[in-house]
Amino acid sequence: MESSLFFGISTMAYITAMMIYITYLAFKKAPVGIIATTVTIVGFFSQTLAIILRWKEFAELSGMGILRSAPLTNLYESMTFFVWCLILGYLIIEFKFKNRSFGAFITPIAGLVLAFIDLTGVSKEIQPLVPALKSNWLLAHVTMSFIAYAAFAMSFATGLMYLIITAEKKSEISYLFWTFTFGLFAILLVTMGIDFLTFQVKVRPEEFIKSYLFKTSFLHPSSVVKIISWIASFTALFVIWKYGYVLKGVLEKLNVTPDMLEEITYRSIAVGFPIFTLGGLIFGAIWADQAWGVYWSWDPKETWSLITWFIYAFYLHGRMVRGWKGKKVAIVAVIGFAAVIFTYLGVNLLLSGLHSYGSG
Amino acid sequence: MEQTNNKSPIDKVWSFFASVKFAIIIFALIAVTSIFGTILEQRAEPAKNLQVLSRIFNESIAPGLYNIFDKLGFMDMYHSWWFMTLLVLFAVNLIVCSLDRLPRIWKLVKEPISPLPEERIKKFLINREISLKGPADTVRKTVLEAAKGVGFTCHEVKEENGYQFFAQKGNYGRLGVYLTHLSILIILIGALFGARFGFKGFMEVGEGTVSNTAFDGNKELSMDFLVKCDNFDVEFYGMSDMPKEYKSWLTIIKDGKEVMKKSITVNDPLTYEGITFYQSSYGLIPNGLGSGIFIFNVVSKNGHSSFLNLRLGDSFQIPGTAITGKILDFSPALRIMNGQASTYANMMNNPAVLVDFTESGKQKFSGWIFRRHPESWQLPDGNRVEFHNYWGVEYTGLQVRKDPGVWVVYLGCILMSIGLFTAFFISHHRIWIKLVEEKGKTRIIAGANTNKNRGTLERKIDRMISVLNSRQEGAK
Numbered sequence: 053m054e055s056s057l058f059f060g061i062s063t064m065a066y067i068t069a070m071m072i073y074i075t076y077l078a079f080k081k082a083p084v085g086i087i088a089t090t091v092t093i094v095g096f097f098s099q100t101l102a103i104i105l106r107w108k109e110f111a112e113l114s115g116m117g118i119l120r121s122a123p124l125t126n127l128y129e130s131m132t133f134f135v136w137c138l139i140l141g142y143l144i145i146e147f148k149f150k151n152r153s154f155g156a157f158i159t160p161i162a163g164l165v166l167a168f169i170d171l172t173g174v175s176k177e178i179q180p181l182v183p184a185l186k187s188n189w190l191l192a193h194v195t196m197s198f199i200a201y202a203a204f205a206m207s208f209a210t211g212l213m214y215l216i217i218t219a220e221k222k223s224e225i226s227y228l229f230w231t232f233t234f235g236l237f238a239i240l241l242v243t244m245g246i247d248f249l250t251f252q253v254k255v256r257p258e259e260f261i262k263s264y265l266f267k268t269s270f271l272h273p274s275s276v277v278k279i280i281s282w283i284a285s286f287t288a289l290f291v292i293w294k295y296g297y298v299l300k301g302v303l304e305k306l307n308v309t310p311d312m313l314e315e316i317t318y319r320s321i322a323v324g325f326p327i328f329t330l331g332g333l334i335f336g337a338i339w340a341d342q343a344w345g346v347y348w349s350w351d352p353k354e355t356w357s358l359i360t361w362f363i364y365a366f367y368l369h370g371r372m373v374r375g376w377k378g379k380k381v382a383i384v385a386v387i388g389f390a391a392v393i394f395t396y397l398g399v400n401l402l403l404s405g406l407h408s409y410g411s412g
Numbered sequence: 413m414e415q416t417n418n419k420s421p422i423d424k425v426w427s428f429f430a431s432v433k434f435a436i437i438i439f440a441l442i443a444v445t446s447i448f449g450t451i452l453e454q455r456a457e458p459a460k461n462l463q464v465l466s467r468i469f470n471e472s473i474a475p476g477l478y479n480i481f482d483k484l485g486f487m488d489m490y491h492s493w494w495f496m497t498l499l500v501l502f503a504v505n506l507i508v509c510s511l512d513r514l515p516r517i518w519k520l521v522k523e524p525i526s527p528l529p530e531e532r533i534k535k536f537l538i539n540r541e542i543s544l545k546g547p548a549d550t551v552r553k554t555v556l557e558a559a560k561g562v563g564f565t566c567h568e569v570k571e572e573n574g575y576q577f578f579a580q581k582g583n584y585g586r587l588g589v590y591l592t593h594l595s596i597l598i599i600l601i602g603a604l605f606g607a608r609f610g611f612k613g614f615m616e617v618g619e620g621t622v623s624n625t626a627f628d629g630n631k632e633l634s635m636d637f638l639v640k641c642d643n644f645d646v647e648f649y650g651m652s653d654m655p656k657e658y659k660s661w662l663t664i665i666k667d668g669k670e671v672m673k674k675s676i677t678v679n680d681p682l683t684y685e686g687i688t689f690y691q692s693s694y695g696l697i698p699n700g701l702g703s704g705i706f707i708f709n710v711v712s713k714n715g716h717s718s719f720l721n722l723r724l725g726d727s728f729q730i731p732g733t734a735i736t737g738k739i740l741d742f743s744p745a746l747r748i749m750n751g752q753a754s755t756y757a758n759m760m761n762n763p764a765v766l767v768d769f770t771e772s773g774k775q776k777f778s779g780w781i782f783r784r785h786p787e788s789w790q791l792p793d794g795n796r797v798e799f800h801n802y803w804g805v806e807y808t809g810l811q812v813r814k815d816p817g818v819w820v821v822y823l824g825c826i827l828m829s830i831g832l833f834t835a836f837f838i839s840h841h842r843i844w845i846k847l848v849e850e851k852g853k854t855r856i857i858a859g860a861n862t863n864k865n866r867g868t869l870e871r872k873i874d875r876m877i878s879v880l881n882s883r884q885e886g887a888k
Contacts, residue, residue, distance in 0.1 A: 180649045183657050183678040326832040334825045343679050345690040345811040350490045352450040362443040366436050373432050
């Protein structure tokens with residue numbers, strides 16, 4: 053298990069980079085930015101090495117050859133691969149647009165994913181493949197899906213930044229939307245964190261989510277705690293709404309322009325959408341046809357990827373409607389990524405269906 | 413406004429169906445309604461969804477809600493009339509909007525590019541102007557080379573006081589969108605075709621038996637050939653109970669003749685006469701556990717061996733010896749803990765037989781022989797009883813599918829891939845460069861236009877201009 057050492061290094065590097073990028077955002081000192089990039093690159097190389105090592109370990113253990121032993125067969129492996137794609141995408145954008153400000157928005161996503169792995173106790177063991185996953189389609193289907201997810205994550209970050217930077221009034225829909233999304237995200241993280249700290253259970257993530265989620269807050273047996281949780285949440289939403297414009301000021305000080313954010317959002321989706329269609333939907337359908345005898349069965353995972361597909365189709369077509377390009381479609385881009393998260397995690401953890409490999 | 417008033421009702425309906433707004437309304441409706449079908453389990457027992465509803469809402473209102481959702485078709489929503497209507501509207505929108513826009517786009521694709529007057533070139537969103545020393549005739553070659561350097565091989569016309577160069581690339585990229593639209597229609601047609609003329613069902617075939625019928629609820633598919641299951645087996649990882657492979661050995665029998673033999677696994681089905689059989693499940697034949705056949709290879713310590721087919725209660729002799737064994741008991745999944753033998757699963761996870769050995773009437777020893785543990789095959793006296801299989805007790809569950817539309821769907825998928833990649837990654841670039849000679853200098857006016865990714869083309873044009881500028885400096 054040499055791979056876990058390098059995974060550990062990369063996790064630490066990304067979380068450190070996240071803090072440095074945020075410092076950079078606050079003080080805008082060039083050397084700080086260079087350190088942030090360096091730390092990210094170190095993390096990226098360390099993770100690349102870790103994935104290669106794990107791939108090798110898996111191939112040796114399963115004896116199935118390189119093509120079929122891609123380390124992409126459970127929740128832990130897919131999440132780390134997602135982080136890898138995201139960081140790669142971010143580094144490309146950083147070099148292409150010569151702008152480090154996105155780092156403060158992208159590295160937290162990477163950090164959160166890695167924290168989620170540790171928080172929920174997702175199994176890091178190398179597990180043998182169930183018969184249904186023994187196929188050459190695994191590699192193509194899963195890698196392409198995750199490259200697309202990473203591209204969508206990028207569009208989420210820049211879409212959100214776009215909404216922040218273009219907000220003019222506190223009463224306008226786009227401002228309400230982003231502060232609400234941001235608040236909801238924060239509330240979810242905090243309540244899940246409290247759940248975890250309270251129960252300290254080393255259970256499988258699906259059990260954690262099914263049986264323990266919100267038991268310390270919204271679903272607490274005592275109604276006093278319930279009411280306090282709701283009041284606290286609404287207060288948090290209100291505070292974020294009230295002071296959210298501060299972030300606008302921070303972004304404005306950096307040299308990001310709304311046009312640039314719009315372009316990156318569109319470009320990320322323009323890359324993600326065809327890759328998602330081909331790798332996620334089409335390859336998925338062909339594989340399902342081969343393994344289950346149905347190319348489409350309205351299984352929750354399939355349906356949710358179709359929902360995601362329609363939301364991004366909405367984005368792409370919405371840009372052509374007069375007056376929609378800009379804030380309105382940026383909202384759609386943000387919603388699109390929420391659907392991605394649900395397709396990836398929510399379906400496996402909350403709904404049941406054929407596609408339940410990723411939950412272990 | 414005037415224009416709208418003059419439109420006939422048919423035109424109005426047409427432009428409504430052709431509009432992007434209508435498309436995105438359909439997208440939103442399909443996406444939002446689809447969510448319900450992932451929360452409520454489709455075609456499930458009512459009790460399941462009642463439970464789901466009472467978990468989300470409240471136990472008291474769950475039955476009422478269930479009735480409402482049931483009446484609206486949400487319990488099998490992807491086949492309900494209203495979801496079908498949404499899909500039909502989606503298809504109509506695709507057809508109408510494509511027909512509406514295609515002639516214009518087709519013209520843009522086919523139209524050869526032609527020279528433009530200076531004012532028009534300057535009006536493009538990307539336009540640059542520089543001035544180079546020397547007459548147009550000498551500058552001409554430099555400009556053509558610079559344009560070629562960024563990937564444009566230009567046509568050229570001689571004009572008054574100079575030249576005009578123009579080129580276009582990726583004009584077919586504009587058709588990608590329409591190819592994608594067409595591919596969706598093809599996939600929908602393929603799915604319709606499969607639903608109308610295809611069959612999806614399930615059959616169970618016991619080891620050693622044949623069947624020619626698959627079932628889909630009450631629907632029945634009778635095939636004019638027989639499917640025989642020669643054997644079924646689960647392979648496990650090492651000594652664990654984690655399945656590695658499910659495998660069925662099938663034979664197709666037509667008119668009394670064996671026409672095909674194949675072993676299938678989860679990702680490797682068998683297809684015969686357009687009907688495909690997929691490894692889907694397995695299990696024990698009801699009440700059949702005692703009546704299977706043990707396949708042993710009995711090897712004596714001096715090398716005599718014989719293959720034996722035996723039943724529970726049968727006796728056998730180890731070749732070349734006076735030792736006989738009698739099969740006393742069988743377990744599909746035996747576990748021995750603290751000296752106690754017990755059956756831990758109702759599947760063939762760890763088959764074992766209890767054999768009692770006697771030599772000329774005298775009891776020698778007895779013990780469990782495990783199929784998955786070859787070390788248990790070795791008897792204390794040096795003879796060996798290899799337990800190869802317990803056959804005739806399991807059935808294989810096969811998903812049966814006949815879908816004449818699947819190739820149409822695949823064709824649609826291929827077209828969609830081509831369409832999307834053309835639509836997103838091929839831009840229609842057009843450039844015009846006008847050279848005007850004025851007092852020993854040549855003014856160069858460049859304009860460019862694209863249907864997407866303006867930044868990329870802009871960077872190309874800037875690269876071309878900077879090449880021209882550096883030539884100028886080099887010539888000084």
